[in-house]
Amino acid sequence: MISDDEIKQKAIELEVSTSNVQRDYVFGWLLSGIFHISPTLSSSLILKGGNAFRKAYFADARYSGDLDFSVQAEIDPTLIHNELNQVCQYVNDNTGVTFAIDENRVQPKRVDKEIRAFEARLYFRSFFGDEHVDLKAKLDVTEFDRIFLPIQQREILHDYSDAEACVGNVACHQLEExxxxxxxxxxxxxxxxxxxxxxxxxxxxxxxxxxxxxxxxxxxxxxxxxxxxxxxxxxxxxxxxxxxxxxxxxxxxxxxxxxxxxxxxxxxxxxxxxxxxxxxxxxxxGTAGGIFRPGYLSHYSSEQRNLIMEAGRTQTLLQIHYDGLSRLVEPYSLVYKVRKDGVGREYFYGYCIQGGRSGGEGIRTYTQDKMNSIQLTDQKFEARFPIELTKSESQSGPEYFGRLFGR
Incomplete structure (x- = not known):
């Protein structure tokens, strides 16, 4: 393990917290461990998100609070758990970083007809020796991600004094993707x-x-x-x-x-x-004012989507008038879908708590072609699901609605 002084100096040099430096250091070693001792994970996990920039492309990219991965097939969560436990032991053996392996968790982000996404939480002891302070390394794994460009193999970037030991390649999304x-x-x-x-x-x-x-x-x-x-x-x-x-x-x-x-x-x-x-x-x-074929391209305008995203960010109910009826809706997600017949539409996922044709509560999808009006209310709500219209460290991870309801 690198010294406390190196952690402190790196934090001062980069003007970030020591917790961010410690987590960033551990992320590098976790990727190296996956490469060296877990052929199953190294051949399945494809790095994406903020740490794909920092750990595979640009050493000076921003810090990210988790490791996000795609997999292109089903993967057993028990297998992920067991393999990550071994990776943690590898990191411990090579660095001295102490993981609370008994507390490691791999849990489904949701369960529908099949489990499609998992969150792994790995806990390690602060480098400063405080037995009561554990830091969390979070990994998100999403099954069946659609990837358009060739998967890349990149050398792990690890800008610390033990960089010669923390080596390996990581499969990741192409930079352009x-x-x-x-x-x-x-x-x-x-x-x-x-x-x-x-x-x-x-x-x-x-x-x-x-x-x-x-x-x-x-x-x-x-x-x-x-x-x-x-x-x-x-x-x-x-x-x-x-x-x-x-x-x-x-x-x-x-x-x-x-x-x-x-x-x-x-x-x-x-x-x-x-x-x-x-x-x-x-x-x-093309231009926004060019040929438009109703039913083929149905999407929300900038004004509409900005209102929807603002409602999600502030957890504020929307009053919408949709298909001739008024509804009070909790906003959650905007998702693009193309049907088998080639019709492409954007869907707004919201939880209707009042109004509508049935009068009952529940998740509904709303398309722009039937949306008569959208208004921001002054009523707050407690989220029932992850709000994909915004994102904070506490809400990072795989998407919910685009996967759960098909895309």
Missing amino acids: LLASKLLALIQRVHSPDLYDFIYSVFFQNALPVNRLQVLQTFLRKTIYEGSPGVARDLLLGIPFNTFKNFWEKYLVRPRASLISFDTAEEQFRNIIESLFGLLSGESR
Whole structure:
């Protein structure tokens, strides 16, 4: 294990907390352990999310509170648990980091007809010797993630004094796919790290080239806008920048060398989006005011989605008038789906607590073509499910609605 002094010095140097440094250090060793002693996990887990940037691509990327993985088939949670216990022992043997292995947990994020996502919680003792302080390393595993670009093998990035020992390769999403996922997230939730990760990776880092056209094409494939890219462009330029600005510092944990002001981030994002969509040929570029085929492309406007996302962020009920009837709704998620007949729509998932045709409570889906009006109320609610319209460290992890109800 690295010394307390190295942890403190790294925290001072990077202007982050010692807890973030300790967790970041452990994440590197967990990835190394998976590579060295668990062929099952190393051949199944595909790193994505914030730590894919930091641990596979850019050593100065922001800190992330968990490790997110995709798997492309079913995976046994008991197997995950047993393998991670062995990985923890490997890390302990090689570093001296003490894990509370008996407290390790792997639990389903939800159970439907089949379990589709798991959360692993691994607890380790603070490096500073306080027996009453345990830190948590969280891993999220999502089954059957749809991956569009080739999976990459990258060397683990571990910027500590024992880097020569903490080695190995990690399977991860291609950089352009990670960036496409960030663009998708920006139009479906309010989470300032999404904007930061995109801007840092495309504009500020100088380590790797980015295929911008591939980013855009992959983003469009993840949505319903392949035939109407101008609509997607306008939605990206219409994200709630003022809300992002208010939370720019709250949810960002970045090394000092990677600090970006919000005003700079917004300016560069707008420029990059215009540049990205300018890469398309005039014939395929399209405009928001171009040909529109009702039933083929049904989606919420920037004004509507920003209202829905604000309600999710503040846990405030929405009063909606839908298909001729009034409803009081808890907002949870926006999800794109393409039916087998090729019809692409965006679905708003909400929990109806009052009104509607049946008058009963429950999860409902609402499409834009039947949405007459949306109004923000002053009534708060306690969330029954993860609110995917926003994200905090306590709500990180796999999506709920897009998986549970099909995509």
